[in-house]
Every structure is written in C-alpha cells, then in structure tokens.
Amino acid sequence: MPQFLSTTDPDFEARFSALLGAKREDSPDVxxxxxxxxxxxxxxxxxxxxxxxxxxxxxxxxxxxxxxxxxxxxxxxxxxxxxxxxxxxxxxxxxxxxxxxxxxxDASWADDTGAMLGWRWTPVSAAGLYVPGGLASYPSSVxxxxxxxxxxxxxxxxxxxxxxxxxxxxxxxxxxxxxxxxxxxxxxxxxxxxxxxxxxxxxxxxxxxxxxxxxxxxxxxxxxxxxxxxDMIAGPSEILVIADRDNDPDWIALDLLSQAEHDESAQSLLITDDADFGRAVADAVDKRLQTLERRAIAGASWRDFGAIITVADMDEAVALSDRIAPEHLELCTTDAEALAGRITHAGAIFIGGWTPEAIGDYIGGPNHVLPTARSARFSSGLSVMDFIKRTTLSRMTPEALAAIGPAAERLAKSESLQAHGLSVRARLDRLNRGG
Amino acid sequence: MPQFLSTTDPDFEARFSALLGAKREDSPDVxxxxxxxxxxxxxxxxxxxxxxxxxxxxxxxxxxxxxxxxxxxxxxxxxxxxxxxxxxxxxxxxxxxxxxxxxxxDASWADDTGAMLGWRWTPVSAAGLYVPGGLASYPSSVxxxxxxxxxxxxxxxxxxxxxxxxxxxxxxxxxxxxxxxxxxxxxxxxxxxxxxxxxxxxxxxxxxxxxxxxxxxxxxxxxxxxxxxxDMIAGPSEILVIADRDNDPDWIALDLLSQAEHDESAQSLLITDDADFGRAVADAVDKRLQTLERRAIAGASWRDFGAIITVADMDEAVALSDRIAPEHLELCTTDAEALAGRITHAGAIFIGGWTPEAIGDYIGGPNHVLPTARSARFSSGLSVMDFIKRTTLSRMTPEALAAIGPAAERLAKSESLQAHGLSVRARLDRLNRGG
Known part of the structure; x- marks a missing residue:
C-alpha cells in the first residue's frame, strides 16, 4: 500500500516533508x-x-x-x-x-560606444557516451x-x-x-x-x-x-501525476506503474482533488500489479515510496508540485494547458490524458534524460546545450576604449591590480598623444 | 625568464605538451x-x-x-x-x-502528427553568491x-x-x-x-x-x-596572446602581466610569428616588472609558467591555441577578426590591439567568470543560462498518439518495460473502440 495523505491532515506538513526527504537509494561507497x-x-x-x-x-x-x-x-x-x-x-x-x-x-552587435560585442557557439570536439550492459541496456538511452x-x-x-x-x-x-x-x-x-x-x-x-x-x-x-x-549524476526515476476525477483510473495507474517498474527506488506520486478518485487509482494499481511482469520491482517501489495526496484544489496541487520539483510531471486535468503554465520546477511536463509519460521515454521528441531528486529546481534535462560551449567576443575601437577605459582603470585601482590598469592606461596615453 | 619555444625546435612537441600538462596549483586536501x-x-x-x-x-x-x-x-x-x-x-x-x-x-509548435511540443525557461528561485574576503575581495566579481x-x-x-x-x-x-x-x-x-x-x-x-x-x-x-x-570550480587564471610584429611590445607585456599579477599560479602565454618581437615583449615585461606593485607575484608566475612560442604562421597559432583552449585569448594581428572566426576552444576572445583583456575583467560587458585549465573545450563562462532551467513540454492528441504510440509500445517491449507499453496500449485500445 502506498501512503495516503491529505492536505487537511493535521500532520500533513510533517508527512509531506518526510516524503520529500526520503532517502530512496543506498549509494555504496566505491x-x-x-x-x-x-x-x-x-x-x-x-x-x-x-x-x-x-x-x-x-x-x-x-x-x-x-x-x-x-x-x-x-x-x-x-x-x-x-x-x-x-x-x-x-x-x-x-x-x-x-x-x-x-x-x-550566435550574436554580434555594436554598442553605443562603437565597441563590437557578441558570442559564438562551438561544439565539443569529442564526446563519450556510457551505455549500461545487461538488464538495463536501453537502446532508447543511446x-x-x-x-x-x-x-x-x-x-x-x-x-x-x-x-x-x-x-x-x-x-x-x-x-x-x-x-x-x-x-x-x-x-x-x-x-x-x-x-x-x-x-x-x-x-x-x-x-x-x-x-x-x-x-x-x-x-x-x-x-x-x-x-x-x-552530465548530471542521475538518481532513481520519479513521476508526479496531477489528475482530477475525469480520468480513467486504469490509465493513471499504468502511468504510475511505468515509473515504479524501473527500479525499487523509483517514486510514483499522485495528487488529486478527489479522494474517491485517488482510491480508485490505488485499486487499479493493485489490480495491474497482479499480472505485471515486473510486479516485484514495481510493487516494492509503490509500497515503499508511492503516495496519493488529496488536495482541496489545483492551487494546492501546483504549490506541492513545485516543492517536489518532479523529474516527470503528468497533468491530467480539464485545464491541463493552463495548469502547465503555472508550474515553475519540473524536468518535463506531459499535458493531458492522451500524453502518457512513456511517450516521452521513447518517441515524443524531448529528451528522457531529466533532472532527478528535486534538482529540477536548478537544472535541465539533457540537450544540445550539453554538447556546445560559448566563446564571448569583444572588440574595442579607440573611441570605445576612450569612453569606458577610465572606469576600468578606476576599478583596477580599487582592486589593487596595477597591471590591469596600466594595460588600459598605456593605450589611453597613446590616444591622448593623438597616436 | 619565461620559456622560449619555437615550433621548429626538435623537442617542441614534448615541451609544449609539458607546458599544457603543467600542474600549476597544489590543492590541499581539506x-x-x-x-x-x-x-x-x-x-x-x-x-x-x-x-x-x-x-x-x-x-x-x-x-x-x-x-x-x-x-x-x-x-x-x-x-x-x-x-x-x-x-x-x-x-x-x-x-x-x-x-x-x-x-x-520559450518555444512551442505542432508537429506533423498534431502533437504540441516545446519548452519553457524558468529562473532558479533562490541563488547564493560566495564573495571572498580579505585581499581577493573583488567588487567586479560581485x-x-x-x-x-x-x-x-x-x-x-x-x-x-x-x-x-x-x-x-x-x-x-x-x-x-x-x-x-x-x-x-x-x-x-x-x-x-x-x-x-x-x-x-x-x-x-x-x-x-x-x-x-x-x-x-x-x-x-x-x-x-x-x-x-x-558553477564550475575555477582554477588559476590564464591568458594567451597571439600577436604579430605590428604591436607595441609594452602593450602586450602589460596584458601578459595583468594575468600574472593575479596569482603565482597564473599563466601568461604569447604566440607570435616573429621571434624578435617575442624577445622585445620579454624585455618589456622585465622592464615593467621592476616597478610593478605586485612584482613578486607577477614575476613568479611569469618565471614559472610564462612562455613565448614562435610559430611559422597564424595557421600554427590557431592549432596551438585550440590545444591550449585558453580562458582568455587576445588576438593582436592585422586580421584579428578573421582569426577569431577560426578559433574553436576559448572562454573569451579579445579582438585587436585596442581590446586589452582587462576591459573584459571589468567593463566590456561579457562575463569574467570563464572556464580555466583547458575546460573551454567543454564548458562556457558564467551566464544567464546558469540561473535558469528548461522544462520540456509535450501534449499528444488522440491522432498523434495513434500515429506514434505503436512505435513507443514496440520499444517498451524491446526493453522489457511492460507497464510503459500498457500505458500506451490502454489509450490506443480506447481509440480503436471509437473512444
């Protein structure tokens, strides 16, 4: 049985915090x-x-x-x-x-002093990709x-x-x-x-x-x-589904189980504004678990880390979701599109009941390498950006240096970096001599 | 005295590799x-x-x-x-x-199946900035x-x-x-x-x-x-200047010293196609070192890690520069703009003799927090990107799911992730039954 929580429980805050802080993985010290x-x-x-x-x-x-x-x-x-x-x-x-x-x-522009500023993106020359062998050898990850x-x-x-x-x-x-x-x-x-x-x-x-x-x-x-x-060091996978009563409990159950079957340390969470719907999903999970091939793994994950949280309304759901900062967030509500716009921290959002998270694992188009363990608060999924880097560019003209050089000289002095200041001053002196 | 190297030296490759691999910093194990x-x-x-x-x-x-x-x-x-x-x-x-x-x-589009795909950028909610105290307390870093x-x-x-x-x-x-x-x-x-x-x-x-x-x-x-x-863990600062003979040796000397004065572990390198010019710069450095306030630091850096490398032409200069992947690269050549376009790995490029690197430390506009220790091969300077993160978005329609769902189901099967496949199949079955 997963945990059942409601924001009206007197001990909700303590239990929700415990859920957020639960250590789901033992990292052996190797x-x-x-x-x-x-x-x-x-x-x-x-x-x-x-x-x-x-x-x-x-x-x-x-x-x-x-x-x-x-x-x-x-x-x-x-x-x-x-x-x-x-x-x-x-x-x-x-x-x-x-x-x-x-x-x-790339970008390049002249500013009001006539200085040219900009940047240029270039690819990493050589990259290596680790692919696990054995059971967890996933072609989709390649x-x-x-x-x-x-x-x-x-x-x-x-x-x-x-x-x-x-x-x-x-x-x-x-x-x-x-x-x-x-x-x-x-x-x-x-x-x-x-x-x-x-x-x-x-x-x-x-x-x-x-x-x-x-x-x-x-x-x-x-x-x-x-x-x-x-890239980021990935932790066990997670999904949060926010669903109202207008959903098939079996669909939601399968979405929760498709994270749970990855790993006994995976975490599947449901937030709903309808406690009866939450119980119906729990029943549907139990029913599916009877026949699922990976029921030992999925069952352990659901039992140990799964949770169904009842909220008063979708405002509460959004606030809790941002505290969770889920790797995968599935929004199965009537106004799913608008709800997505109110979420600040999530690796990937799957909008509407026709978008099971598994689509994103394989074929949707967005990357399935996503920030786990609440790191969506400060990091993003894998992307082209991980394989390119930016070189910033600047080119001063004599006029530009005359306009901003004295301030650089002043700041260098305040940081006691004399050569910095002199490298500007030597050029300004040439200008002043009409050089 | 810094090292003098020439690409025509029989032992150039060994000496250049040693220069690249030089350990400039003792990191105490704390x-x-x-x-x-x-x-x-x-x-x-x-x-x-x-x-x-x-x-x-x-x-x-x-x-x-x-x-x-x-x-x-x-x-x-x-x-x-x-x-x-x-x-x-x-x-x-x-x-x-x-x-x-x-x-x-942000981006959002419909693909040929009618699926909506995209992403949204959001800021990190709270950030902390470490500012050193004492001598290295730099307002410019703030x-x-x-x-x-x-x-x-x-x-x-x-x-x-x-x-x-x-x-x-x-x-x-x-x-x-x-x-x-x-x-x-x-x-x-x-x-x-x-x-x-x-x-x-x-x-x-x-x-x-x-x-x-x-x-x-x-x-x-x-x-x-x-x-x-x-952010990245920064190492000691570096500059590479590529300069031809049409430069004032004193300007280049000051640019080299403005890195050297940061830290005894800093590294200042000059690549030139004119050996006489290289010697003139070395003389100018020695002259400036006699009176520089931080001459003890700058002198140690220049002596232990400085180098002047003579090349046959600018093609060689570009190739060596990309092997160095310098944090700061200053291009003081007649065709500096074109040369910049041929560089692949550098944190920041300062183009032309009127752009001393110190301008970039203080006032140019680009960031002065840049990748050190050859990490410009795979990373970029600090930017707005370090304080935002991307949430990917997808929304399938029934038609889109019908088009791509079966392939997702197939891949889930090949990875033995049954619930993944079932979460797609349950929805496809509803469609096949006429929804």
Missing amino acids: DHIVAEIIADVRARGDQAVIDLTARFDRLDLTPATLRFTPEEIAAECALVSDDDRAALELAAARIRAYHSRQMPE LMNAIPAKVAGVQRLAIVVPTPDGVTNPLVLMAAQIAGVDEIYRIGGAQAIAALAYGTQTIPPVDKITGPGNAFVAAAKRRVFGKVGI | DHIVAEIIADVRARGDQAVIDLTARFDRLDLTPATLRFTPEEIAAECALVSDDDRAALELAAARIRAYHSRQMPE LMNAIPAKVAGVQRLAIVVPTPDGVTNPLVLMAAQIAGVDEIYRIGGAQAIAALAYGTQTIPPVDKITGPGNAFVAAAKRRVFGKVGI
Missing part, C-alpha cells in the same frame, strides 16, 4: 576502488582496461578487439527485426527534429544521448558498452548506428570512464562524457569531472 | 575538515556558523548580526567615492545590457555573478562574504547594492556554503551557489553539488 581503477588505466592504458574487463565482465579482449568492427556491428544489426528498426528510426527522427530546434544563435551530441556538431562520438560474457544487445548497436555514433567499445565500469577521460593507446580521449551507469560509473564520472565535462 | 564543517552546520545551524566564524574570522556574531542590516549597508556605501561608484554603475549597466541578450526564448542571476529573474539572491576581524570592503557592498542583491551575510568558508545549501534558522537555503573561493570553499561546493547546483 570511491576508493574507483580511484585505483582510474590510476591503473592512466598508468597502464589498454592493458589495464583489458585486465579489468577480464575480471569484471569475464571477457578476454586484445587492443584489436576493444572496439567493434564495422562488420561486427553490421552482423549484430542484421539480428534486429524490421519492426524494431522502424520504431527506432521513427524515434530517432522525432528526437532529432526536436533537438535541432535547440541550437542557439538515441537520447547520441542524437543531441550529433545535432550539436560533435565530430567524434564514442560509445562504451560492457558486454558481460560477450553478450551484446543488437538494439543498442542498431540505435548507435541510427544516431551516427562513430566508435563503439565493448568495455564498461569505471575503467571505461577512465579510458574515455584520459585515453589509452587505442582509445583517444574525449572532452565530455554523458550517460547513465551504476555506482562505479557514477563515482568515476565525479572523479574525472574537471578533466572532462560530465 | 575534504575531511570540510565534511565535518558541513555536518556541524546541518546539525547545529546558526550556532555552528557563529562558532566557526569566531574561530576562523575572529568575529563574534549572533543570529541577529549574521546579516548586514540596511543601515549597515548604507553606512558602508557612504564610504565609497563618487568616482568609484560611477565606475561600478557604468560596469553594471554594460554587464546588464550584455547579459540581457542571453535570455533564450557584479559578474549577481547581475546574470538578476537578469535571469532570480527572486532571492543572497551573498555571503567573510569579514575577518570585522573588516568590510565597502566596494563589495556597493556592488551588491547596484546589482540588486537581496541579502548579505558576513560569513565565509565552508560554513557559509553549508548554510546556503542546507539553510539555518536565520539563513533560508538556496537552490544554486556560484562564486570563487579558496580550497575550503571549493571542496564545500563539490560536496553540496546535487543538493544544490554549483
């Missing part, structure tokens, strides 16, 4: 092991990666077999059914179309990470994907092909992150690493941050 | 101490902050005196000269004008951090600035006033970062923390990352 793995890869390169892959993935590689050959990729892709391929291609086309609109414009990088103009995009015991997921290779990935390595864990960040004899280093992974991968990404860029 | 300080502030709140301020800043505070009162701020601001105030106001106006152009647009936050629409902007022995820098308070900062606390160190991230009885928590600081502050920012957003 930092020491990861530090050793990174040092080993930096010292021994390929051979360290090969030794660690033999130990952790029970797979014997050589420098020549670290990377999938074009023939190996083609052979794996040939195993993919036409229907699966078509679905991946439709998803890729929609994700590409959405992300293509994210490319920001598309969601690789396509923004390629839209951004990243020249060299490498994937690392562990293949424990040599088992490969053909859909992952197919997704990589469709997305335009340039290199695929059959390695994983902290050793793969180290190889991407520092390079080995066979694997050239990259500038940015994105993609989900286990505790070892997360710890390794934290450690190489600064040497390379990384 | 992580353990910082962990204890954060735990203390989380446990004891105000009292922990007060105790730590007494110990580290020799200043006795109470919950009532943690924050500057409006009267105290006004009294400090009254100490600022009219000229300094006018210089700060001109700088603020120019920084505000530049950053106002950075606000990205403007550069606070103005983008206010342009972004941050409702609540708090500054923490230590005042060791009770000594305050009036210009810092004046800059905060001009930038529209809402709260100023006289605390610093890891305890100030912990207070901003977790809140105390007196200091409400924020969502994002930016601003420079010492090793304790940097370690604390790393630790609270995830609970709140942070």
Whole structure:
C-alpha cells in the first residue's frame, strides 16, 4: 500500500516533508576502488582496461578487439527485426527534429560606444557516451544521448558498452548506428570512464562524457569531472501525476506503474482533488500489479515510496508540485494547458490524458534524460546545450576604449591590480598623444 | 625568464605538451575538515556558523548580526567615492545590457502528427553568491555573478562574504547594492556554503551557489553539488596572446602581466610569428616588472609558467591555441577578426590591439567568470543560462498518439518495460473502440 495523505491532515506538513526527504537509494561507497581503477588505466592504458574487463565482465579482449568492427556491428544489426528498426528510426527522427530546434544563435552587435560585442557557439570536439550492459541496456538511452551530441556538431562520438560474457544487445548497436555514433567499445565500469577521460593507446580521449551507469560509473564520472565535462549524476526515476476525477483510473495507474517498474527506488506520486478518485487509482494499481511482469520491482517501489495526496484544489496541487520539483510531471486535468503554465520546477511536463509519460521515454521528441531528486529546481534535462560551449567576443575601437577605459582603470585601482590598469592606461596615453 | 619555444625546435612537441600538462596549483586536501564543517552546520545551524566564524574570522556574531542590516549597508556605501561608484554603475549597466541578450526564448509548435511540443525557461528561485574576503575581495566579481542571476529573474539572491576581524570592503557592498542583491551575510568558508545549501534558522537555503573561493570553499561546493547546483570550480587564471610584429611590445607585456599579477599560479602565454618581437615583449615585461606593485607575484608566475612560442604562421597559432583552449585569448594581428572566426576552444576572445583583456575583467560587458585549465573545450563562462532551467513540454492528441504510440509500445517491449507499453496500449485500445 502506498501512503495516503491529505492536505487537511493535521500532520500533513510533517508527512509531506518526510516524503520529500526520503532517502530512496543506498549509494555504496566505491570511491576508493574507483580511484585505483582510474590510476591503473592512466598508468597502464589498454592493458589495464583489458585486465579489468577480464575480471569484471569475464571477457578476454586484445587492443584489436576493444572496439567493434564495422562488420561486427553490421552482423549484430542484421539480428534486429524490421519492426524494431522502424520504431527506432521513427524515434530517432522525432528526437532529432526536436533537438535541432535547440541550437542557439550566435550574436554580434555594436554598442553605443562603437565597441563590437557578441558570442559564438562551438561544439565539443569529442564526446563519450556510457551505455549500461545487461538488464538495463536501453537502446532508447543511446538515441537520447547520441542524437543531441550529433545535432550539436560533435565530430567524434564514442560509445562504451560492457558486454558481460560477450553478450551484446543488437538494439543498442542498431540505435548507435541510427544516431551516427562513430566508435563503439565493448568495455564498461569505471575503467571505461577512465579510458574515455584520459585515453589509452587505442582509445583517444574525449572532452565530455554523458550517460547513465551504476555506482562505479557514477563515482568515476565525479572523479574525472574537471578533466572532462560530465552530465548530471542521475538518481532513481520519479513521476508526479496531477489528475482530477475525469480520468480513467486504469490509465493513471499504468502511468504510475511505468515509473515504479524501473527500479525499487523509483517514486510514483499522485495528487488529486478527489479522494474517491485517488482510491480508485490505488485499486487499479493493485489490480495491474497482479499480472505485471515486473510486479516485484514495481510493487516494492509503490509500497515503499508511492503516495496519493488529496488536495482541496489545483492551487494546492501546483504549490506541492513545485516543492517536489518532479523529474516527470503528468497533468491530467480539464485545464491541463493552463495548469502547465503555472508550474515553475519540473524536468518535463506531459499535458493531458492522451500524453502518457512513456511517450516521452521513447518517441515524443524531448529528451528522457531529466533532472532527478528535486534538482529540477536548478537544472535541465539533457540537450544540445550539453554538447556546445560559448566563446564571448569583444572588440574595442579607440573611441570605445576612450569612453569606458577610465572606469576600468578606476576599478583596477580599487582592486589593487596595477597591471590591469596600466594595460588600459598605456593605450589611453597613446590616444591622448593623438597616436 | 619565461620559456622560449619555437615550433621548429626538435623537442617542441614534448615541451609544449609539458607546458599544457603543467600542474600549476597544489590543492590541499581539506575534504575531511570540510565534511565535518558541513555536518556541524546541518546539525547545529546558526550556532555552528557563529562558532566557526569566531574561530576562523575572529568575529563574534549572533543570529541577529549574521546579516548586514540596511543601515549597515548604507553606512558602508557612504564610504565609497563618487568616482568609484560611477565606475561600478557604468560596469553594471554594460554587464546588464550584455547579459540581457542571453535570455533564450520559450518555444512551442505542432508537429506533423498534431502533437504540441516545446519548452519553457524558468529562473532558479533562490541563488547564493560566495564573495571572498580579505585581499581577493573583488567588487567586479560581485557584479559578474549577481547581475546574470538578476537578469535571469532570480527572486532571492543572497551573498555571503567573510569579514575577518570585522573588516568590510565597502566596494563589495556597493556592488551588491547596484546589482540588486537581496541579502548579505558576513560569513565565509565552508560554513557559509553549508548554510546556503542546507539553510539555518536565520539563513533560508538556496537552490544554486556560484562564486570563487579558496580550497575550503571549493571542496564545500563539490560536496553540496546535487543538493544544490554549483558553477564550475575555477582554477588559476590564464591568458594567451597571439600577436604579430605590428604591436607595441609594452602593450602586450602589460596584458601578459595583468594575468600574472593575479596569482603565482597564473599563466601568461604569447604566440607570435616573429621571434624578435617575442624577445622585445620579454624585455618589456622585465622592464615593467621592476616597478610593478605586485612584482613578486607577477614575476613568479611569469618565471614559472610564462612562455613565448614562435610559430611559422597564424595557421600554427590557431592549432596551438585550440590545444591550449585558453580562458582568455587576445588576438593582436592585422586580421584579428578573421582569426577569431577560426578559433574553436576559448572562454573569451579579445579582438585587436585596442581590446586589452582587462576591459573584459571589468567593463566590456561579457562575463569574467570563464572556464580555466583547458575546460573551454567543454564548458562556457558564467551566464544567464546558469540561473535558469528548461522544462520540456509535450501534449499528444488522440491522432498523434495513434500515429506514434505503436512505435513507443514496440520499444517498451524491446526493453522489457511492460507497464510503459500498457500505458500506451490502454489509450490506443480506447481509440480503436471509437473512444
């Protein structure tokens, strides 16, 4: 049973705060092991990666077999059914179309002193994408990470994907092909992150690493941050559904379960202004749980972290939602569009009953890599912006320097940075001499 | 003496790589101490902050005196000269004008299935800005951090600035006033970062923390990352000047020294296609160093990390510059504008001999918080983007779901996420039954 809360409960604030603060994930402290793995890869390169892959993935590689050959990729892709391929291609086309609109414009203008100011965006030269192996090996994540990088103009995009015991997921290779990935390595864990960040004899280093992974991968990404860029460290997935009584309880139940089935640490929340509807959804969840393939996982998540919160009205719902800052927010109310406009903190909003969150996981177009654990208060989902960077530009004319240089000189003096001031003064003196 | 290199030297590649890889900063390992300080502030709140301020800043505070009162701020601001105030106001106006152009647009469109897609940008609700106390207390940094936050629409902007022995820098308070900062606390160190991230009885928590600081502050920012957003951890400052012979060696020398005087770990590099010009600049640096106020610092930086690199032509200069990925890049060549267009990795470019880098530190308009230590390969300077976040939006119609839902169902099946597929299938079944 999930928790039932109502904003009219005398202990509501305490229980809601507890729900917000609930620690849903035990992060094992693997930092020491990861530090050793990174040092080993930096010292021994390929051979360290090969030794660690033999130990952790029970797979014997050589420098020549670290990377999938074009023939190996083609052979794996040939195993993919036409229907699966078509679905991946439709998803890729929609994700590409959405992300293509994210490319920001360069800018350049002259200000009132005649100075030219502006900026220019350029892509990261090389990016690496971590793809988990085994059970959580999701081709959709390959598309969601690789396509923004390629839209951004990243020249060299490498994937690392562990293949424990040599088992490969053909859909992952197919997704990589469709997305335009340039290199695929059959390695994983902290050793793969180290190889991407520092390079080995066979694997050239990259500038940015994105993609989900286990505790070892997360710890390794934290450690190489600064040497390379990384994306956010993702926590367990979450959904908040805000729904009024005019919904099919079974639809809402399935939306809640589609987060819960990800992970026992996932969290599914329902806010409704109708307590009877809330109970009907709870009943529908229980019914679906009887037959769901992943009922053990989904049931544990729903029991331990699920909640149904009854509110007096949608104003209360909006206020609670912003305190939750949900990764996924589904709005199933009559005025869903207007309600969306009142939300400040959410990773992605799914508007109206015909927009199940699963559409966003696969094929809607927006990215499914989204801020978890309340970080939508200060961060955004993955986008083209993660693979580009801005260079600011300025060009003074003599007239512009004459207009604003003295103030710079004054501020340099107030900060006791004499050379700063002199670098301006030397030029102003030339102007004053009519130079 | 700085290093002299030439791309024609037989050992150039080895020496250039050594220059790139030089470790310029010893980061003391203060992580353990910082962990204890954060735990203390989380446990004891105000009292922990007060105790730590007494110990580290020799200043006795109470919950009532943690924050500057409006009267105290006004009294400090009254100490600022009219000229300094006018210089700060001109700088603020120019920084505000530049950053106002950075606000990205919301977007919303219907795709070919009739689905509505888009995104919306919203500001972080509350941000905290760390301002160092003592010698490196720079009012210009207050403007550069606070103005983008206010342009972004941050409702609540708090500054923490230590005042060791009770000594305050009036210009810092004046800059905060001009930038529209809402709260100023006289605390610093890891305890100030912990207070901003977790809140105390007196200091409400924020969502994002930016601003420079010492090793304790940097370690604390790393630790609270995830609970709140942070900006990049800045390393020592750098400049690369690319100059041909048609420049005054003294101007270039002063530009190199205006980085070197920041810090003994700063790095100033010159690339030129004329070895004689390079020697003339070296002579000009030596001459200026004889009288420069901060000659001990600037001289050490120039001696230990400075370099003058002679290249055959500007093609070589561009290639080396992109390997360096400099924080500041000054282009003093006849075709500086065209050269700027060929650079891929740089934090900020200053174009032409009339644009000394110091203009960008204070008054040009672009931000002076820029990526150091080669991180311009994958990251950008501080901007309005650091204080906003994007919520993606999607709204399916029944027709859109009918068009793309089956592919989502197929992909969910391939990832063994049954509830995902069922959440789409339940809706498609309703449509097939004629809704």
